[in-house]
Amino acid sequence: MPRGAAVRSRSAGPPAVRDPGETMETKPAAVPPSYAVPYARVGSTLDESDVEAVREVLFSGATLSAGPVRERFEEEFAAHVGARHALSVTSGTVALELAIRLLDLEPGDEVITTPQTYQATVQPLLDHDVRVRFADIDPTTANIDARRVAELVTPRTRAIVLVHYGGLPADMDALMRLARAHDLIVVEDAAHALGSVLNGRRPGALGHIGCFSFHSSKNITTLGEGGMITTDRDDWAERLRRVRGNQADMVLTARHGGFAGASGPPAGALYPGETYTHDCLRVRRSGTNAALSEAAAAMGLVQLGKLPGLVARRQAVAARLTAELAAFDTARVPVVPAGVEHAYHLFTFSVDARRVDRDELVRCLAAEGVETYLRYFPLHLMPEWRARGHGLGECPTAERSWFQEHMNLPCGPWLTDDQVELLAAALSRALDKATRG
Numbered sequence: 001m002p003r004g005a006a007v008r009s010r011s012a013g014p015p016a017v018r019d020p021g022e023t024m025e026t027k028p029a030a031v032p033p034s035y036a037v038p039y040a041r042v043g044s045t046l047d048e049s050d051v052e053a054v055r056e057v058l059f060s061g062a063t064l065s066a067g068p069v070r071e072r073f074e075e076e077f078a079a080h081v082g083a084r085h086a087l088s089v090t091s092g093t094v095a096l097e098l099a100i101r102l103l104d105l106e107p108g109d110e111v112i113t114t115p116q117t118y119q120a121t122v123q124p125l126l127d128h129d130v131r132v133r134f135a136d137i138d139p140t141t142a143n144i145d146a147r148r149v150a151e152l153v154t155p156r157t158r159a160i161v162l163v164h165y166g167g168l169p170a171d172m173d174a175l176m177r178l179a180r181a182h183d184l185i186v187v188e189d190a191a192h193a194l195g196s197v198l199n200g201r202r203p204g205a206l207g208h209i210g211c212f213s214f215h216s217s218k219n220i221t222t223l224g225e226g227g228m229i230t231t232d233r234d235d236w237a238e239r240l241r242r243v244r245g246n247q248a249d250m251v252l253t254a255r256h257g258g259f260a261g262a263s264g265p266p267a268g269a270l271y272p273g274e275t276y277t278h279d280c281l282r283v284r285r286s287g288t289n290a291a292l293s294e295a296a297a298a299m300g301l302v303q304l305g306k307l308p309g310l311v312a313r314r315q316a317v318a319a320r321l322t323a324e325l326a327a328f329d330t331a332r333v334p335v336v337p338a339g340v341e342h343a344y345h346l347f348t349f350s351v352d353a354r355r356v357d358r359d360e361l362v363r364c365l366a367a368e369g370v371e372t373y374l375r376y377f378p379l380h381l382m383p384e385w386r387a388r389g390h391g392l393g394e395c396p397t398a399e400r401s402w403f404q405e406h407m408n409l410p411c412g413p414w415l416t417d418d419q420v421e422l423l424a425a426a427l428s429r430a431l432d433k434a435t436r437g
């Protein structure tokens with residue numbers, strides 16, 4: 001009999017989900033000062049090859065800003081993902097900001113997104129006078145539920161912004177069918193999904209725009225911060241190139257008659273015949289400097305080469321934890337469909353809240369020296385979204401999941417075999433202790 005089964009009849013039932021107001025505790029209150037199995041370190045592994053690549057760039061005498069190393073990183077990244085273009089930027093957050101700019105949203109437009117993600121996925125939408133619709137998640141994957149998305153589409157819907165939660169690709173066949181039927185742009189937040197595969201294709205090339213993060217915790221890193229935008233559209237790539245390089249709307253002044261006129265330079269001044277200016281009035285957009293440095297790109301190239309090994313290690317840790325949980329009918333891991341390779345940026349599982357007290361499980365694991373996280377607090381309950389009229393009850397599955405059911409365990413490739421075994425054993429003991437009855 002699976003463990004946990006015997007206590008079913010004695011279950012008192014889970015407590016009701018209560019509105020937390022603006023409380024967003026995401027960590028257990030009492031934690032030991034250090035963990036035998038910490039949740040996060042650098043998300044990938046670094047070694048002498050990373051250091052050597054950076055050192056080479058630093059002492060090459062060539063530019064440390066935009067240069068050939070960045071270009072090579074972008075080319076190799078585009079080839080890996082299977083997108084026509086890849087443009088590196090300074091973070092995943094910036095990638096998403098620039099991606100949202102490409103949508104050219106107008107007041108009254110609507111965007112459908114997921115509540116189960118890091119805030120950066122939807123944050124840029126706060127800067128637009130648009131209606132954001134949070135579609136609830138599929139309880140079996142924690143990804144946006146395509147059926148809920150379909151219910152929320154209106155004639156004003158312009159885009160779907162989704163995340164491949166934890167690295168498990170979203171239901172892209174259904175979502176892209178919807179996008180084609182309603183002429184929607186699909187932005188993939190693929191921050192977790194570098195290394196994942198869906199039916200032979202990779203996140204970042206499944207929708208229209210892909211956004212990646214190379215933050216220290218991610219599947220690969222570029223000196224701790226960095227990001228990438230992928231797209232097949234040449235016009236978007238060209239626009240992104242200009243915006244990220246402070247050339248939002250660069251035009252030759254010659255097209256506007258140079259500097260001639262009352263405010264122009266004095267006759268005979270040593271200005272070039274043609275020079276660049278910005279034409280912000282024409283396109284109503286500013287530029288920014290979001291360029292990834294050469295040193296960061298050099299590390300990115302080395303890390304990209306190591307990605308298959310890093311993902312394989314994450315998958316091995318996930319397989320061990322999944323096997324441990326298989327002994328409990330009170331716990332379930334996300335369903336990984338055929339044709340999917342899960343990169344396991346996050347290892348997530350859910351408990352049957354009628355039979356297991358999830359918060360007690362968190363405490364028991366902490367007492368065993370295992371650090372856990374709850375990712376992510378349902379975004380529609382964040383103060384900034386409440387202030388826009390969102391609230392409890394809007395996405396019941398995501399709410400129940402965060403408050404009662406799901407949790408994330410350490411899964412980094414840096415975990416030693418001993419740590420993985422310690423984690424697996426602690427998990428079983430903690431699940432036994434946290435079972436109600």
Ligand SMILES: Cc1ncc(COP(=O)(O)O)c(C=O)c1O
Binds near residue numbers: 121
């Ligand atoms: C799903 C998701 N989107 C976006 C981001 C933002 O990436 P960055 O930290 O590089 O700005 C993160 C990162 O932490 C993330 O987890």
